[in-house]
Amino acid sequence: DVVMTQSPLSLPVTLGQPASISCRSSQSLVHSTGNTYLFWFQQRPGQSPRRLIYGVSDRDSGVPDRFSGSGSGTDFTLKISRVEAEDVAVYYCMQGTHWPYTFGQGTKLEIK
């Protein structure tokens, strides 16, 4: 199985400051089609996951533009340009290139 490794696992951030989460995969996530199926999900306390980013860098509908994704191959990053109180959540990267699809361990973002 492809192992997805996130860092950090805990991320205290001051309101209004930027935040960055790294995600590394144990294999390249470039599919035979040429697409890279790397996604970022947000899970707020007590809620179902919600996807923020698909295809490495495309924002889902309704996702604020302070969220951005980047990367290629095995190395990916989620950035929040200015953290707001509503961003308190656990963030997961996930790969959909190789079955079984796998998630990272999750990064818990909290307000400092």
Next chain:
Amino acid sequence: EEQLVESGGGLVQPGGSLRLSCAASGFTFSSYWMHWVRQVPGEGLVWVSRLNTDGSFTDYADSVKGRFTISRDNAKNTLSLQMNSLRVEDTAVYYCATFGINWKSDVWGQGTLVTVSS
């Protein structure tokens, strides 16, 4: 509005069976692959199974292979997960989810809790 609503969770003894259902509305159910993902409370997300649009192709995580069966009824817009030979380690919240065509959308249910305990 695209919506998924799970049902069927509950308390079951080790070795027992349970059938989860997921009712879809607000989108063309028969056009989308469907998935089950589970989460032990307080822990991370784990993919359980996936199913193609007409139900002819399925995939399972090794941990549930041979015990769980995913299926769908496109006439009733319903996804199911038959869980047999349940183990304590199957205790989790089970989510059904779909990601549209070529991962272009994202819809999750609210989750249903399965507790396997004697």
